[in-house]
Amino acid sequence: MKRILADALAQRGYDTLTPVQQAVTDPTLKTADLLVSAQTGSGKTLGFGLAIAPTLLGEAETWDAPAAPLALIVAPTRELALQVRRELAWLYDGAALAGAVGGMDMRDERRALARGAHVVVATPGRLADHIRRGTIDLSAIRAVVLDEADEMLDLGFREDLEFILAACPAERRTLLFSATVPPAIERLAQTFQRDAQRIQVAAAERQHADITYLAHEVTSGEVEAAVVNVLRYHESTGAIVFCNTRAAVNRLAARLTNRGFPVVALSGELSQAERGHALQAMRDGRARVCVATDVAARGIDLPGLDLVIHAELPTGSDTLLHRSGRTGRAGRKGMAVLIVPPSARRKAHRLLGWAKLSADWTPPPSADAVRARDRDRLLEDPIWWEEEGADPQTVADLTARFTPEQLARTLLKMRAERLTAPEDLTEPAAPRAPSEFGPSRWFELDAGRHKRMDPKRILAIVCKGGGVTRDDVGAIRIAPHASFVQIREDAADSFFAATGGALSDGIRIRPAEAPPQAPKPKGKSKGPQKANKPMKPKPPRPAGGKGPEKRAKHAKPKPTKN
Template identity: 40%
Template sequence: MSNFTSLGITSELTELLKSDGIIDPTPIQEKSIPVILTQSDVIAQAQTGTGKTLAFLLPIIEMIDPNKSDVQALVITPTRELALQITAELNKLIKNIENIHSLAVYGGQDIEGQLKKLKRNVQIVIATPGRLLDHIRRGTIQLGNVSTFVLDEADQMLHMGFLPEVEIIMEELPTERQTLLFSATMPNEVKSLANNYMNKPKDIRVKGKNITVDEVKQFVIETTDREKQTKLMETLDHYRPFLAIIFCRTKRRAMKLNQALQQNGYLSGELHGDLSQAKREKVMKQFRDMKLQYLVATDVAARGIDVEGVTHVFNYDIPEEAESYIHRIGRTGRAGGDGIAITFVASKDSQYLKIIEKGINKKLNRKEI
């Protein structure tokens, strides 16, 4: 088993990780860090929860020149939550390093505040595509000296329709640069993006359990649309989750379900795209602090949520493809803990269930409560 120092990370950073309880690198870190430090392009297939954020942040910090004040590393991510999470992780790592500064750039945040911070030295930018394009068009962020570019959650960028914006951003970057692409799955559009914009990338995959989420016990509960709410509440009472995320297909359904849960005395909150940034951050803080037990969320809002102690995931609405299913159930069973994922299936959902079972190569057990 290698340690971080043997992968090429300085003893200062290794000690800092140790003080945070991180001693052994995960498989994705072990495979990626030495390759990224050679400044090669990398395509890494890994899910959220496998430690991929550190796999790119640690080598980026090693490669930054603190004496240069321009943006040297750019990380693009699909959601504000993920941008904030990566920035928080980065700031912990660079807190004792003089002259390395980071900035999160995302929508729903005061642009004037961002502009003020950009006037100071910022070497690492973590951004969502839309707001970064705003800055590029205003001329307030210069990307001419970026040496490392990270595209995180590339498959989700595709599902959310961001790939055209990502391509515009990549056109602004120097041709001589390192590109790192991280994705849980590899749809054709992501592969063609890699072919067009990457230079002989090294392929890194974390096999087996991280891709199929074997640690999670998975069940199906058959229901009708009319009975679904009652069945969910019966299931919550039966399992009594410590912390759970309940996925809905649309914002409207998430709002309606959260209202019903609250009226029935459940400690729940909602997370979807219609909430202001301040509200989203407040709900996430309540969930992390365990003031809320249930988080009713849409796929888009729940990207990058990494909360310790999530014991259950409920698919109130079944996802329409295996990738979304894998992403959703990956919110539980983290760090070696057991997780339970329960999917409610009405007769009209049977085609989606078949797609998921084929995609994960496993037949899901039916359960009665």
């Protein structure tokens, strides 16, 4: 067993283990159940593969003929399950691996299980379906691994997991890996594990210590242009750009494709086959940029991914860490870049604070900075010192016919044709002091008090629709059928361009002159009164009983005689 694993690790160039891998392979824990806190990117897949190997192989040096599965590996998503299977395929050289993964052909899975397998990698729903149909034999199971158990509970797989664990033999090892250990995970461990050993590895800090965080403040309306310059400046071998919606993914992927970037898009609307093709294009180098939503990118591991761009900020700090953790994995260096328009400045600070991360706040790379970086890369390219691969006669003809200046100009022109031109970006305005507003413009909204408008509601509509912050908004005045908003001068053009002349709820907006000053009411008014009609003084009330008017009002009329 040791020789099989040692040979596999040597072929892959592994000479040291990560902290989580060292912890779970401790010889004293060889037969114990484990409850492990480990983040994605900490090397846990290889860790649990090494940990359960003695349980599966014992002292044998080869795998027996496949029969009933010896181990189950359960992961929350298709992508993660397929990734785990690829990792174990080289580690368990010679073993038969089968899948039970949602979205794949179930008939192929039944045939593979019938032929026999040493390890089955599965998603919870599909595995539970095989168990109910009787198409998988669990009688020989020696080890069960639940990978990212907290995420499986979040996705609603609690009942499936309990069903799967209850169907497995009682005499087995159960390894439970989870980024966090909430009460639901503790209850699962207490129910289905035997004296589990708790292992807690501070993987999040180590992982994100290998990630450099940058925050680029950009002018409203120039987010996509800033993404272009960031990609061009770094020229990474693999980058993933996160957006919050499918529409944003499709729009940004189309723009980057038009600019000449080799791009694939990942969103929930794609079929499993389309997602697989997109990821394979990233793995084999046909694409260098993946534009994705959070859901589509969950659990994927792309080799060589050294740049993560948050084109749109996530909703929470956990998502920020999850996105950024796609790079800087297993000791490799990575970079995470936040694109921050004025409307998201405060949100970016909050997210970084909640995640306990620090970022360098800098302007995005300018067009000149990109060109300077291109020049440095050209001069440092090792191809200059390579003598092979060029026809000596052609080299002699070129140097004899053209001057060095001609050759250099031609080289630069040919190289520029293959590179995407950088964008000219506007330098964002520095945040102003709260007491200083400065030059401004007025805009008129065709909604006022008749549509129940109030300053708080107008501020929210204007900031969301115009891509500005409350610091860019000055006075707000509301009339019966219109409202007037004051916008800072250096944000006015981009604000109106972002609105397109309309805001939410069908509200139209247009530039306007300063609204007339509303007259200030004198004193306090209790409500509208009729003009030129003084109030009648109340008659004095007698000391005892009701007044004469009251008595007359309540007195019974006397009958009249005919």
